[in-house]
Amino acid sequence: MALTQSEEVTATSDELSKIHCAAGNTLNKCLENHLLKEAVSFHTPGHKGRLRWTVSEDICRYDLTELPGLDDLSQPRDVLARLENRIAKTWDAEDSIISVNGASNAILAALLAVAPRGDRIFVPRNSHRSVISGLVLGGFKPIWYDPRWQEDWGLWADVEPVQFAQAVEDEIAKNGAAGIAGAVLVSPTYTGDVTDVRALAQICHEHSFPLIVDEAHGAHFLTSQTRRLSGLASGADLIVHSFHKNLDAFTQCGAVHISHDGARNFGFSASELRAALSTTQSSSPSYLLLRSIDEMLSSLETGETIDQLSAGHSLGRHLKQELAGISNTFCYESQFASSPFHILFRKEGLTSEELFSSLSDHGVFAEGCFGDAILLMLGVGTIPADLHTLIALCRDIEPKASSVRALKQRHAKPAPLQQVISPRQAVLGKKRRVLKKDALGAVAAECVSSCPPGWPSIVPGQKVSEEVANCEEFEFLRVVDSEF
Ligand SMILES: Cc1ncc(COP(=O)(O)O)c(C=O)c1O
Numbered sequence: 210m211a212l213t214q215s216e217e218v219t220a221t222s223d224e225l226s227k228i229h230c231a232a233g234n235t236l237n238k239c240l241e242n243h244l245l246k247e248a249v250s251f252h253t254p255g256h257k258g259r260l261r262w263t264v265s266e267d268i269c270r271y272d273l274t275e276l277p278g279l280d281d282l283s284q285p286r287d288v289l290a291r292l293e294n295r296i297a298k299t300w301d302a303e304d305s306i307i308s309v310n311g312a313s314n315a316i317l318a319a320l321l322a323v324a325p326r327g328d329r330i331f332v333p334r335n336s337h338r339s340v341i342s343g344l345v346l347g348g349f350k351p352i353w354y355d356p357r358w359q360e361d362w363g364l365w366a367d368v369e370p371v372q373f374a375q376a377v378e379d380e381i382a383k384n385g386a387a388g389i390a391g392a393v394l395v396s397p398t399y400t401g402d403v404t405d406v407r408a409l410a411q412i413c414h415e416h417s418f419p420l421i422v423d424e425a426h427g428a429h430f431l432t433s434q435t436r437r438l439s440g441l442a443s444g445a446d447l448i449v450h451s452f453h454k455n456l457d458a459f460t461q462c463g464a465v466h467i468s469h470d471g472a473r474n475f476g477f478s479a480s481e482l483r484a485a486l487s488t489t490q491s492s493s494p495s496y497l498l499l500r501s502i503d504e505m506l507s508s509l510e511t512g513e514t515i516d517q518l519s520a521g522h523s524l525g526r527h528l529k530q531e532l533a534g535i536s537n538t539f540c541y542e543s544q545f546a547s548s549p550f551h552i553l554f555r556k557e558g559l560t561s562e563e564l565f566s567s568l569s570d571h572g573v574f575a576e577g578c579f580g581d582a583i584l585l586m587l588g589v590g591t592i593p594a595d596l597h598t599l600i601a602l603c604r605d606i607e608p609k610a611s612s613v614r615a616l617k618q619r620h621a622k623p624a625p626l627q628q629v630i631s632p633r634q635a636v637l638g639k640k641r642r643v644l645k646k647d648a649l650g651a652v653a654a655e656c657v658s659s660c661p662p663g664w665p666s667i668v669p670g671q672k673v674s675e676e677v678a679n680c681e682e683f684e685f686l687r688v689v690d691s692e693f
Contacts, residue, residue, distance in 0.1 A: 244258075246569075246572055247572055247574050248571075248572030248573065248598065249572060249573045249574070249594075249595045249598050249599065250574055250590075250595075251573065251574060251575045251576060251585040251586055251587065251591075251595070251599065252574055252575060252576040252577070252586050253453060253454050253455075253460070253576065253586055253588070254453040254454070254457070254458075254459065254460050254588065255429075255453060255454055255455040255456050255457050255550075255586075255587075255588025255589050255590060256453075256457035256458075256588060256589065256590040257588055257590030257591060257592075257595075258590070259590040259592075260457060260501075260504070260590075262504045268497060268500075269497075271496055271497055271500050272495065272496060272497050273496045274493065274496070279496065282307060282309070282494040282499070283483070283487050283492060289307070289499065292307065292499070292502060292503060292506070293305050293306060293307055293464075293479075295506050295510070296464055296466075296502075296506065297466065299431070299506060299509050299510070300428075300431070300439075300441050300448075300450075300466055301441055301442070301469075302441055302448070302466035302467060302468060302469075303466075303467045303468060303469045303471065303472040303473075304466070304467045304472070304478070304479035304482070305464045305465070305466045305467075306318070306464060306465050306466075306479055306482045306483050306486055307462075307463075307464050307494075307499070307502060308462070308463040308464055308465065308486060308490065309461055309462060309490065309491065309494040309495055309498045309499065310461060310463075310489070310490050310491065311425075311451055311453075311460075311461045311462070311463045312337075312339070312423065312425035312449045312450060312451040312463040313337070313339035313342075313463075314339070314463070314486060314489055314490050315449040315450070315463050315464060315465035315486065316337065316339040316340055316343055316421075316423055316425075316449050316465075317339060317342060317343045317346060317485070317486070317488075317489050318465050318482050318483075318485040318486035318489075319343075319421045319447040319449055319465050319482070319485075320340065320343030320344070320346065320347045320349070320393075320421070321343070321346060321347055321485035321488065322447065322477060322481055322482050322485050323347075323390040323391040323419060323421065323447070324347040324348070324349070324390060325390075326389075326390040326391060326418065326419075326475075327387070327388035327389050327390035327391075327418075328348060328349055328350055328388055328390065329349065329350050329351075329352055329380070329384070329388050329389050329390060330344070330347075330349045330350075330351060330352065330389070330390045330391055330392065330393065331351075331352045331354055331373075331376065331377065331380070331389075331391070331392035331393065332344070332351045332352065332353060332354070332392075332393045333353075333354055333355070333356050333365070333368060333393065333394060333395055334353055334354070334355055334356065334365055334623065334626065334664070335356055335365035335395050335398055335399075335662070335664045336393060336395060336423070336664060336665070337395065337423060337425070337663045337664060338656055338658040338660075338663055338664070338665055340393055340423065341632060341656045341658070341665055341668055341669070342656075344631070344632040344633070345632045345633045345636045345637075345669065346488075346489075346633075347390075347633075348631065348633045349390065349631065349632070349633075350628070350631050351628060351631075351632065351668070352376070352380050352389075353625070353626050353628065354368070354372070354373060354376040355372065355376075355622075356368045356369075356395075356398075356402075356404075357369055357372075357402075357544060358622040358623075359541075360619045360620050360621070360622065361619065361620075362400075362541055362553065362579075362580060362581070362582060362620070363580040363581070363620030364398075364400055364553075364579065364580065364620075364662075365398065365664070366398060366400075366402040366543065366544060367396065367398070367402040367403060367404040367405070367543065367544055367545045367546075368394060368396075368404045368409060370405055370408035370409060370412065373392075373409055373412060374412050377392075377412055377413075377416060381416065386416055386417070389416065389418045390418065391413070391418045391419040391420065391421055391446075392409070392413050392418065392419075392420050392421065393421045393422075393423060394406065394409055394420060394421070394422050394423065394440075394445075395422075395423045396422055396423070396424060396427065396438075396440065397424070397426045397427045397438075397547070397548040397551065398426070399426060399551075399584070399661060399662040399663065399664075400541065400551055400553045400579060400584060400662070401426070401541075401543065401547045401548040401550070401551025401552070401553070402543045402544070402545070402547060403427070403438050403543065403545055403546040403547055403548060404545060405545055406420075406422060406438075406439075406440050406443035406444070406445055407443040407444055409445075410440075410443060410444035410445050410446070410470075411444065413446075414444070414474070419446035419447065419471060419474075419475045419477075420440075420444075420445045420446050420447075421445070421446065421447045421448075421449070422440030422445040422447070422448045422449065423449050424439065424440050424448050424449060424450055425449060425450065425451040425454060425463070426451070426454050426455070426548060426551065427439060427440070427450070427548060428450035428451060428452055428454065428455065428456050428463075429455040429456055429518055429521075429548075429550060429589070430442075430548075431509070431515060431518060432515055432518050432519050432522065434519070434522060435518075435522070435548075435549070438546055438548075440468070441466060441468050444468070444470055445468060445470075445471070446467070446468055446470060446471030446474070446475055446477065447465060447466070447467060447468070447471055447477060447482075448465070448466045448468060449463065449464075449465050449466075450463050450464050450465075450466065451463045452464065452502060452505060454586065454588070455521075455548075455550045455586070455587065455588045455589065456505055456514070456588070456589055457501075457504075457505050457508070457514070457588065457589045457590060458498070458501040458502050458504075458505040459497065459498050459501040461495075461498055462498050462501060462502050462505075465482055465486065467479065467482065514589055517589045518589060521549065521550060521587055521588070521589060521591055522549040522550075524587060524591060524593060524596055525549035525550055525552060525587050526549060527596065528552055528585070528587075528596050528599070528600070529552055531596070531600045532552070532554050532600070532603060535556075535600075535603050535604055537556055537557035537558060537608065538554060538555070538556045538557075538603060539554060539555055539556075539557070540552060540553065540554045541553035541554065541582065549587070550586060550587040550588065551584065551585075551586060551587075552584070552585040552587070553579060553582045553583070553584050553585075554582055554583065554585070555581045555582035555583070556603070556606065556608070557608065558607075558608020558609060559606065559608055559609055560581065561578035561579065561580065561581055561582055561583050562578055563609055564578075564583050564606070565577075565578050565583050567602070567606045568583075568599070568602055568603075568606075571598075571602050572598075573598060573599050573602060576661065577661040578661075579661060579662065580620065584661065585599070623676065624674060624676050626668060626671055627671060627672040627674065628668070628670050628671055629652050629670060629671065629672050630652060630670045630689070631670050632656075632668060632669040632670045633670075634670060635652060635653065635654045635655075635669035635670035635689050636654060636655065636669045638654065638689055638690070638691075639689070639690040639691070640654035640655075640687045640688060640689055640690050641687070641688060641690045642685050642686070642687050642688075643685065643686055643688055644684070644685060645678065645683060645684055645685065645686065648673045648678050648683075648686045648688060649673055649674075649675060649678040650672070650673060651672075651673050651686070651688035651689065652670060652671065652672055652673070652688060652689040653667045653668065653669050653670065653671050653672075653673055653686060653687070653688055653689075654669055654687040654688050654689045655667070655669055655686065655687040656668060656669055657680075657682050657683050657686070658682075659682050666680045666682050666683075667680070667682075667683070667686070670689075673686070673688070
């Protein structure tokens, strides 16, 4: 449950003047410096530092371990089993398995759970890098498919069902249907684009393979207006959530859900997902994280968070309208549907870095820069005053003469990815490290991906094309030490 505005503590201007994360500072000092500077958060986590239950309690007392009465997350039988049942009830899943290593670990578990079904898997180009790790762990051969490319904004958006159906038909015509383990979909995307999950689930099921939805950014689809957008309400089989992006659990909390369809049609079970999750999750899950999930759930169960979510949707709509009304300011619009909590906007005459710092200089921190735009992330902790501060600032920000560059530039769609060997072969094989200038034509043996957006620029096993070799994200690259 979030604090009200009057309960908040803000930094004095004297304190603000000291802000500087000098070399040699401890992390703690850097965190404190940041907190002095930050007045408004438009980044994750969704609680925005306004968790009421943490204020009056000495929360380090709750940093405990598997003591009598506290259950064991790797084999929950008591209170943690009830916690998972409450999660399943809230999202209407057959079973839900908690991850205290975020959606990242839950994605690995989902991929490992489908691995016995086959060694080929449909993966979108905007997969989070944890999917790439899942390809390595599961030994999959990825069948890459393209979501819609938004050339005005330079981003991967939703997946058009017709395009996906075509990718499936092409693959089956080429290599047959046997050995297809499943498909992965990201919905909503990092920038809030939602796909018609129902249509994709139908295509997968027509060909008898399951659909995994990376819904890390959609755990908040719980209101009457948004539930229909969720994978669990749309026939997907395994659905992965982060509980910290827009909801108010601590960072690193998440879950993998088995839908009723997934259990019935593909026989997924909690024990198999848990075993998969345990291969990469700590055997000492933090009870602080687990407690924060408990608090998040209690507030969902009383209806308080649902009210906050509904209010948050109105805030998101209001923010978009206000931003779009400011001169030279443009908000991204999704094609199929969008998450009300993800707002991407740009201002002509400012690079995204300039826009980001014009806001952060006044204590307003966005989630990050994204091409020419910046991404704002709302959460259950967002309050109207946050929006007022941001909107007032955006009205005052002047374009910079130095950066009057062509914002209407088109961003070319990334070229098809040439997967020469499987990610696992590339990562586990013999490799060498080369300078950027020597990478062209080699086969990558590692994933290169900057966060945000967390999708890969280079995938292990991919031939390094000229386009990829020119990307700014690496200076050195580990490549496979043989000719292809
Ligand atoms: C699309 C997507 N999937 C998965 C993840 C991983 O989520 P987590 O941070 O909970 O591990 C992220 C993180 O930003 C993401 O953007």
